[in-house]
Amino acid sequence: MMLDKLLDSASYYLNPYSFPMFITALLIMMLGVYVFIEDKNLVSKSFLIMTLSGSIWQAGIGMMYLMRDAILILSFYKVFVFFGIAMIAPGMYFFTTASLGLLEEKKKYVLANYVIALAFYITSLMTDWLVIGVNEYFWGRYVLYGPLSIPFLVFFFALIIRSLLLYHDSIRKMEPGFKRDQIKLFTISLAIAIMGSVDFLSCFPPLEVYPFGYLPVFVFVSLQTYAILQYKKASLNEIFGAMEDGIIVIDRNGRITEVNHSMEKIIGLSRQDFLGKDILDILFSIADKIENPEKVAALLKEIITKPGKISDEDITLLEPALHISTRSSPLTDRFGTKSGSVIVFRDITERKRLEEELRKYKEELEELVKVRTEELAASEKKYRALVNHAQVGIGIHQGGKTVFANRQLISMLGFTEEEFIGLPISRLIHPAEVKEVMSRARDRYDGKEVIDTYELRLIRKDGSVLPAITSNVVIEYEGNKATLITIVDITESKLRKELEQANQELEMFAYSISHDLRAPLRSIDGFSQALLEDYEEQLDHEGQDYLRRIRAASQRMASMIDAILQLSRIGRYEMRREQVNLSTLAQDITEDLKMADPDRQVEFVIAEGVTVSGDPTLIRVALENLIGNAWKFTRKNENARIELGMMTQGKKHVYYVRDNGAGFDMKYADKLFAPFQRLHSATARPTPVPV
Known part of the structure; x- marks a missing residue:
């Protein structure tokens, strides 16, 4: 119905008062579009929205002046004109916050303003609370406002005043300059825009004021346009000059x-x-x-x-x-x-200077790198030689596989280099220790505190076990984490420990013999002697011979125990090497033998100045045994002769003790220095411990 009337020419008549409204609407719309085309930023967008609302308002009033029908005027005002009026105040606030850079901070208020304005617009469409009639004035027909207009106008002016206060606060805080001048111009133009509210006066009879609000509205938009464009130009000039x-x-x-x-x-x-x-x-x-x-x-x-x-x-x-x-x-x-x-x-003078310096520095650096590379190559060659000739095994494993090994490690485990490189590290570890060793390796990679040096058992290529001590450290190898290992073969150390343990057991055995056997032997010897001395007359010749045999056997047993204890002590004795005069040592020993048996006639021939490097105590023991044996085994020789001397065989010196007593078959020579071996009868040599 309303659309038909709007399109019907009979609904209109010529009214010259409508022309200023149409011209104002067109001009402010053109200014809004022009500013938007010049610079499509947030300020220009908000300005376009504001000018669009103003254009709807002014064009709608112009159309209303041309209409004849009061009902058509009321409907058109509600649908079209009031929409522009309702949206212009929120548009002004939107533009104010955008021009001051406060939109992010005030965004929720901007949205709330548009929601409230839309609520007023919808209410005016659905009720007669805003527009209640039309009145005839000399410039044309004009609408009359109802009770809803009061809260709307409070909302309208509150937004304009709030915008003015925001501008005022910003001006006080700003330093003098182009931006401050622009905000001042925005403030003045907004103050002028308030004069446009004169259009609302005639909506409340009996007030009758010609609605010349299009003039302050046009001035407002023009000043806003000038402020935006002039500031842009001034800003560009300032930037242009400051570059x-x-x-x-x-x-x-x-x-x-x-x-x-x-x-x-x-x-x-x-x-x-x-x-x-x-x-x-x-x-x-x-x-x-x-x-x-x-x-x-x-x-x-x-x-x-x-x-x-x-x-x-x-x-x-x-x-x-x-x-x-x-x-x-x-x-x-x-x-x-x-x-x-x-x-x-x-x-770019400074840049060119730096480029030249960098070029020279690059050349010097390349020369240094060349020299350093050569040094590193030589150093690496020496390092590899040192590693390969090291007496301990050195290797690197990465990702659970061997990636490097020196000759000693490869030889130690019985592999070739081709077989060893790439071999899983778990293959080289005793199955009983694989889980623990690999767990330590993973923890070490993760930076955890784990033991680095420990004993383990390795498996050679032939399957035999190699007892070893390993030391581990995390390194970087070819850009990735790896573990450097050193391996020390402790097979000899293991044997040494076993030998020490055996020696300890032998010592315990020897002392046990000394403690447990000496007492019974002394009893046997003592009681046998007592029988011979106290009951000799009661025993016949054969009984006395038995007792003498018992005494001789017990004495030989005691001598054997003494020899075993002496042998065990010598085996544990720590050598102290020094120059020893064998000639002087032999003279002392022969003097002791002569004093022990002064009735014997033995010729001693001892070479003068015979010296040797060795432990004096152990050498004395050896000479006492050698000369003592010679003294014993020459007992049946009336012209006994014992010699000590030295002779040269090639580049070696040979020291000897020689006698003319009982000899031995050379086929038993390998048994001469073995314990518990006898080359003569028990009467000739009672002690079965070797020289």
């Missing part, structure tokens, strides 16, 4: 239209010397200050003739001595047409 790089702007004919202060300093000309001049003429005027001006002229000609091409070249100034990097970019107008070029001149 350290020199900038020249030329048109499509090569004439300079703008130049910044940095460019004046680089070339040494004032801004007036540049503006309006052909850039090639400027070049020719300073050609003596440029190295290779022909190259620079060719570059500039290319920029002029091909404005769409981006150029990037380096040039050198002789006076002042500067290296300059030039870069040109095409300049386009708002219609996308190439209108000229922007040439940027950047001082």
Whole structure:
């Protein structure tokens, strides 16, 4: 129904008061679109939304002035005109927060304002609380407001006042400058916009004021547009002038239209010397200050003739001595047409100096690296030689497999190098210890505290067990974590321990013999002697012989025990090597023998000055046994002779004790120094312990 009337020409009549409204609506809409096209940022978007609301308001009032039917005016006002009016105040607040950079902070208030405005709009559509009638004035028909208009106008003016307060607070906090001037202009324009509220007065009879609000609205939008564009231009000029790089702007004919202060300093000309001049003429005027001006002229000609091409070249100034990097970019107008070029001149003197220093440093570094590489190669060769000739096994395992091994480790385990490299490390460890050793290796990789040096059993290629001590340390090998191991063969140490244990057991046995057997032997010998002395007359010759035999056997047994104890002590004796005079030692021993049996006649021939390096105590024991044996086994020889001397066999000295007593069959010579072996009868040699 309303649409039919809107499209019916009979519903309208010519009213000149509507023209200012339409013109204002068109102009503010054009200003909003223009600002948006110039710079599509948040401020321009909010400005476009605000001007769109104002255009709807002004155009709607103009249409209303042309209408004849009061019912059509009421319906049109509710649907179209009031929508623009309801949205303009939230639009002003939206623009205020955007222009002050407060939108993120005030976003929820902006949304709430639009929701409230929309609620007023919907309420006006569904009820007659806002618009209650139409009144006739000299400028045309105008709507009358009802009770809902009071809260709406409070909301409307509250938003405008809040916007003014935000601007006022910002001005107080800002330093003087372009931005502060812009905010001042926004504040003044908003204050003028309040005058547009005069349009609401005639909505409340009997007030009758011509609604000239389109004028302050237009002034408001115009000032806002000027403030936005002027600030943008001022900001660009400020940035342009503050840039350290020199900038020249030329048109499509090569004439300079703008130049910044940095460019004046680089070339040494004032801004007036540049503006309006052909850039090639400027070049020719300073050609003596440029190295290779022909190259620079060719570059500039290319920029002029091909404005769409981006150029990037380096040039050198002789006076002042500067290296300059030039870069040109095409300049386009708002219609996308190439209108000229922007040439940027950047001082790269310091960069060039650093590049030259870096080049020299690189050359020096390459030379050092070359020398160091050669040293490292030589060092690595020495290191490998040391590792390969080390007396301990050295290897590296990574990822559970062997990746390196020296010769000693490979030999120790009986592999070839080809067989060993790549072998799983678990294959080399005794099965009973694999789990514990591999767990330690994993914990060591993870940085946990684990024992690094410990005993373990390794398995040779032939399956035999190698007792060893290993030491482990985590290293980096070819960019990844690995474990360096050293292996020491402790087979001999194990045998030494076993021998020490056997010696201890022998010592215990010897002392047991000494303690447990000596007492019974002394009893046997003592009681046998007592029988012979006290009951000799009661015993016949055969009984006395038996007792003498018992005594002789017990004495031989005691002598054997003494010999065994002496042998065990010698086996545990720690040698102390020094120069020993055998001649003097032999003289002492023979004197003792003569004193023990002065009735014997033995010729002793002892060479003078016979010395030897050895332990004096052990050598005395050996000589006592050798000379003692010679003394014993020459007992039946009336012309006994015992000699001590030295002879040379090749490069060796041979020391001997020689006698003319009972000899022995040479086929038993290997038994001479074995314990419990006898080469003569028991009467000749009672002690079965060797020399």
